[in-house]
Amino acid sequence: MTNSAGESHANSVGSKIQVRGGGERSEGETCHAGNQTLGGNEENEDERFASQIKRELSEKLPELNPTCIFRVPQKLVxxxxxxxxxxxxxxxxxxHGGKKLQGMEQVKHWYLQGLLDCKPTPDTSLVSLVELVKAIRSMEEFLRSCYNEKPDLKSYDFVKMMVVDGCFIIRFLRMDNRFEEPGIDDPVFRVPRVYSAVKKDLLLLENQLPWKVVLCLFNRTAKPGDPSLQKFNINLFWAPASFITSRTTATREIRHYLDQVRDLLVGSLTTDTYQYWTPIPPVTHLEEIGVRFQLAPPERARLDITFDAIDGVMQIPQMIIEVNTESVLRNLIAYEQGAVRHHESHLLSYAMLFNHLIKSTKDLERLVQKNIIYTELSKEDTVRLFNRLCNDTERISFSYPVLAGQVNGYYEERWLRRWLARIKNNYLYNPSSVWSVSNAVIIVLILTATQTVYSVLAYYKQP
Incomplete structure (x- = not known):
C-alpha cells in the first residue's frame, strides 16, 4: 500500500508543474507552450529574412551588363x-600580341605619332597624349567589362592598347574618307592587299573596341569640318554609302563599330513576334509561276525586301559580293547570335532568305541579270557562299514571316502553271526525255493501228 501510494504521489507530482501564482499546468500544456515559443522564434526568423530581402530590393539595382564584345562560338568558327x-x-x-600581327604594331605607333604631330589651327589646340591617356584611364573599369573574356593585361598595357588601337582606327578613317592624304610611303593605303585586309579586320567581332573609346579619342582629335564618327563609318563598309540608309541612333547606345554597321543595315526592319522560318522556292521556280524580281530603289535599307502578292513582284535592294563579304556577314550573324539585346536575327534571316532563293547558278544568273546581285566571285563560289552562311546557327526569330507566307501562298495557288512548267522542263527541254516520249508515242500509234487492222480482218472473216 505504501509503495502504491508513493508511486501515485510521484506520478501526480510528475504530471503537474507548480507555477508562480499557485496554479498548476499539465505536462501536455507545458509541451504546447514550448512549441508556441519555438514557432514564435521561427516566425521572427521569417520576418527577419523578409526584412533583409526587402532592404536589398530597395537598394539601387545594378546596371545591365555592358559586355558586348565576345568570342565567336566554336561551332561557327x-x-x-x-x-x-x-x-x-x-x-x-x-x-593582342599575335605573332603574325606584330608587323602592324609599328604602323599603329606611326599613325598615333602622326595624330599627335598635327599642327594646331586657330580653332584647335595641339593634341596632348596626356589628355588622351587621362580620358581612357577614367573609363578603364567600364572598358574592361565590355569584353566577355576579361583582359589579362596590367593597367598600363590595357590603357596603351586602347589609345594606340583607337587612334589607329581614327587615322585610318580620316585617310579612307579623304580628310587626310596618305603619305607616299604609307604601308596601308599604298598596298592594296594590306588595305583590303585591314578593312576586313576592322569588321571582325573579336577585333572590336568599345564605341566609347573611339568616340572619346575622336572628339579630342577632330578638326574643323570633320563629319561625325558615324559618317566615317558608313564609308568604311564594304558597300557604297548609297546602299546604307541612315538611321537615327539617338534612342539607343552604339556598342562598337560592328554594332553600328548592323544598325545601319537593318534600318527600320522589325520583328514583332517569334516565328519559325518557312522555306520558299528558289528564283527559277518562282519565275515559272509568274513571280517577277525587281531591283528596289537605292534609298531603301539593305534588308528591306518586299513582295506584292497581287502583282507577284519581289523587290530586293542590290547586294554587292566581294572577297570580304562572307566575313562581314558571318561576323554580323555571330554578333546577333551572342548579343543579348539582338533577339531579332535580322542578318541571319536575310542570309536564310538568299539561301533559299539561290540554290543553283541559274538562280544566281537571274538575279545578276536584274542587277539585284553584283558579284566579283565566280558563280559557283557565290552560290556556295549563300549556302553556308547559316551553318551551325541558332534560329532565334525570323524577320520575313509575312513575306514567306505570301510567296508560298502565291506559289500554291498557281498549281496549273507549276504542272505545265514541270512538263516543259522534264520533257520539252530534255532531249533524252523527248526521245523517250517520241518512242512511246510511236509505239502507241503502231499498236493502235495493228489493233485496228486485226479488228477489220476479223470483221471480214466472219461467216
Missing part, C-alpha cells in the same frame, strides 16, 4: 576560321 580571325591587324585584347 570550325566551318571557316579565317573569316573570324584577323589576318593583318589586331584591335583590342583578344588577338
Amino acid at each position: 570550325r566551318d571557316n576560321e579565317n573569316v573570324f580571325v584577323p589576318q593583318m591587324v589586331s584591335i583590342g585584347p583578344y588577338h
Whole structure:
C-alpha cells in the first residue's frame, strides 16, 4: 500500500508543474507552450529574412551588363576560321600580341605619332597624349567589362592598347574618307592587299573596341569640318554609302563599330513576334509561276525586301559580293547570335532568305541579270557562299514571316502553271526525255493501228 501510494504521489507530482501564482499546468500544456515559443522564434526568423530581402530590393539595382564584345562560338568558327580571325591587324585584347600581327604594331605607333604631330589651327589646340591617356584611364573599369573574356593585361598595357588601337582606327578613317592624304610611303593605303585586309579586320567581332573609346579619342582629335564618327563609318563598309540608309541612333547606345554597321543595315526592319522560318522556292521556280524580281530603289535599307502578292513582284535592294563579304556577314550573324539585346536575327534571316532563293547558278544568273546581285566571285563560289552562311546557327526569330507566307501562298495557288512548267522542263527541254516520249508515242500509234487492222480482218472473216 505504501509503495502504491508513493508511486501515485510521484506520478501526480510528475504530471503537474507548480507555477508562480499557485496554479498548476499539465505536462501536455507545458509541451504546447514550448512549441508556441519555438514557432514564435521561427516566425521572427521569417520576418527577419523578409526584412533583409526587402532592404536589398530597395537598394539601387545594378546596371545591365555592358559586355558586348565576345568570342565567336566554336561551332561557327570550325566551318571557316579565317573569316573570324584577323589576318593583318589586331584591335583590342583578344588577338593582342599575335605573332603574325606584330608587323602592324609599328604602323599603329606611326599613325598615333602622326595624330599627335598635327599642327594646331586657330580653332584647335595641339593634341596632348596626356589628355588622351587621362580620358581612357577614367573609363578603364567600364572598358574592361565590355569584353566577355576579361583582359589579362596590367593597367598600363590595357590603357596603351586602347589609345594606340583607337587612334589607329581614327587615322585610318580620316585617310579612307579623304580628310587626310596618305603619305607616299604609307604601308596601308599604298598596298592594296594590306588595305583590303585591314578593312576586313576592322569588321571582325573579336577585333572590336568599345564605341566609347573611339568616340572619346575622336572628339579630342577632330578638326574643323570633320563629319561625325558615324559618317566615317558608313564609308568604311564594304558597300557604297548609297546602299546604307541612315538611321537615327539617338534612342539607343552604339556598342562598337560592328554594332553600328548592323544598325545601319537593318534600318527600320522589325520583328514583332517569334516565328519559325518557312522555306520558299528558289528564283527559277518562282519565275515559272509568274513571280517577277525587281531591283528596289537605292534609298531603301539593305534588308528591306518586299513582295506584292497581287502583282507577284519581289523587290530586293542590290547586294554587292566581294572577297570580304562572307566575313562581314558571318561576323554580323555571330554578333546577333551572342548579343543579348539582338533577339531579332535580322542578318541571319536575310542570309536564310538568299539561301533559299539561290540554290543553283541559274538562280544566281537571274538575279545578276536584274542587277539585284553584283558579284566579283565566280558563280559557283557565290552560290556556295549563300549556302553556308547559316551553318551551325541558332534560329532565334525570323524577320520575313509575312513575306514567306505570301510567296508560298502565291506559289500554291498557281498549281496549273507549276504542272505545265514541270512538263516543259522534264520533257520539252530534255532531249533524252523527248526521245523517250517520241518512242512511246510511236509505239502507241503502231499498236493502235495493228489493233485496228486485226479488228477489220476479223470483221471480214466472219461467216
